[in-house]
Amino acid sequence: MDQATYRDTPIAGTTVFTGERSRRGYRINKLAMSLTDEANRQAFKADQRAYMQRFGLSDREMQLIEKRDWNGLVEAGGSIYLLIKIGGTIGQNLLQMGAQMRGETLEAFLKTRPGHQGNAVEKKG
Amino acid sequence: MARVVGGIGCSHAPSIAHSYDRGLQNDPMWAPLYQGYAPAKEWLDKLRPDLIIVVYNDHMNRFFFDAYPTFALGVSESHPQADEGWGKRDLPDLPGHAKFSWHFAQSLIEDEFDPTICQEMTVDHGILSVLPLLTDNRWPAPLVPLAANVIQHPVPTPRRFFRLGQAIRHAVESYPEDLRVLVVATGGMSHQLHGERFGFVNPDWDNEFMDRLEGDPQSLVALRHHDYMERGGAESVEMIMWLAMRGALGDKVRRVHRHYYAPMLTGYGLVVFESAGH
Numbered sequence: 190m191d192q193a194t195y196r197d198t199p200i201a202g203t204t205v206f207t208g209e210r211s212r213r214g215y216r217i218n219k220l221a222m223s224l225t226d227e228a229n230r231q232a233f234k235a236d237q238r239a240y241m242q243r244f245g246l247s248d249r250e251m252q253l254i255e256k257r258d259w260n261g262l263v264e265a266g267g268s269i270y271l272l273i274k275i276g277g278t279i280g281q282n283l284l285q286m287g288a289q290m291r292g293e294t295l296e297a298f299l300k301t302r303p304g305h306q307g308n309a310v311e312k313k314g
Numbered sequence: 315m316a317r318v319v320g321g322i323g324c325s326h327a328p329s330i331a332h333s334y335d336r337g338l339q340n341d342p343m344w345a346p347l348y349q350g351y352a353p354a355k356e357w358l359d360k361l362r363p364d365l366i367i368v369v370y371n372d373h374m375n376r377f378f379f380d381a382y383p384t385f386a387l388g389v390s391e392s393h394p395q396a397d398e399g400w401g402k403r404d405l406p407d408l409p410g411h412a413k414f415s416w417h418f419a420q421s422l423i424e425d426e427f428d429p430t431i432c433q434e435m436t437v438d439h440g441i442l443s444v445l446p447l448l449t450d451n452r453w454p455a456p457l458v459p460l461a462a463n464v465i466q467h468p469v470p471t472p473r474r475f476f477r478l479g480q481a482i483r484h485a486v487e488s489y490p491e492d493l494r495v496l497v498v499a500t501g502g503m504s505h506q507l508h509g510e511r512f513g514f515v516n517p518d519w520d521n522e523f524m525d526r527l528e529g530d531p532q533s534l535v536a537l538r539h540h541d542y543m544e545r546g547g548a549e550s551v552e553m554i555m556w557l558a559m560r561g562a563l564g565d566k567v568r569r570v571h572r573h574y575y576a577p578m579l580t581g582y583g584l585v586v587f588e589s590a591g592h
Binding site for chain 1: 328342343346349350373374375378379396397399400401448465466467468506507508509510511512513515517521524538539540543544547548549551562569571572574575576577581585
């Protein structure tokens with residue numbers, strides 16, 4: 190895994206959002222940031238390709254968004270805090286995105302969650 | 315003279331806002347969280363602070379990477395809600411306190427903290443997910459938002475946050491009016507939101523963090539970002555913001571309340587402290 194400017198030992202399954210990644214993913218992240226505006230969300234939904242072109246995304250970046258390839262978008266420098274704005278606009282929530290990144294169905298992922306099974310960790314102090 | 319009368323450390327999360335807006339307070343999955351907040355809410359209702367300072371992070375709602383401030387201070391009389399990408403919630407704007415905020419800016423800079431000064435500061439779930447759980451009053455006191463970068467590395471060190479807390483206390487105690495100030499720090503405990511390690515939660519570490527925050531904060535100050543990310547997931551590094559609240563409370567604290575609940579993607583932690591000597 191390319192940890193770029195992060196100067197520490199890589200952590201398995203983990204991408205640290207470094208300056209290098211922020212630079213690489215700038216266009217994707219900027220597009221996502223624009224979706225904090227309702228008119229922009231409507232414009233994106235109406236014509237995704239045109240909207241992505243407006244933000245100067247490369248063909249590969251556009252394909253990653255069209256395929257909803259969240260791991261690919263993280264690898265391309267997308268910040269998860271911005272990717273969820275893309276997910277939200279096209280109707281995928283964080284749980285769905287997360288299950289995909291783990292390589293699981295949503296149902297299989299939810300089975301791993303303690304709250305879903307009624308035995309969540311609670312500690313009163 | 316103003317003084318710090320209490321501190322709250324808590325997780326923030328969009329899921330908390332979602333549960334509140336959907337009225338899931340009694341839902342089996344959510345009820346333990348709301349029950350866990352009840353004693354803090356009661357305490358805050360009795361405390362009646364004159365001012366609330368909140369250390370938190372913005373999630374690319376007010377700020378973007380075109381110019382991402384390491385620290386940013388809201389200094390206006392009102393802080394509207396940001397649209398996070400799915401429309402605004404039904405909540406009124408937060409009242410601010412311009413006069414204190416400009417004093418705060420001056421004092422922080424004299425203590426060698428140099429925040430970006432924001433006359434227009436919209437706020438997101440970093441504040442607004444938890445605030446409705448802590449009070450039925452909208453809102454109980456003017457609030458001063460102090461945002462920190464914990465997302466785009468390099469981010470400030472844990473020690474820097476502890477020292478920021480000390481500078482917050484200094485700013486409060488150098489304010490001439492008799493304000494009773496609550497210092498809140500929000501930040502998700504263990505969680506990771508991306509990659510194969512998505513969904514990682516570590517309740518043992520979260521509880522150890524809360525133990526140490528109370529009795530041995532210097533041991534947390536000494537850890538590296540890498541230690542936090544390894545133990546709690548990459549996005550959990552934001553829990554270092556709790557150290558600012560701890561630093562603002564002085565050497566010793568008395569714990570008023572503590573609760574922890576981890577049903578889904580993160581640990582929902584909550585601590586309430588009062589100062590117990592400096």
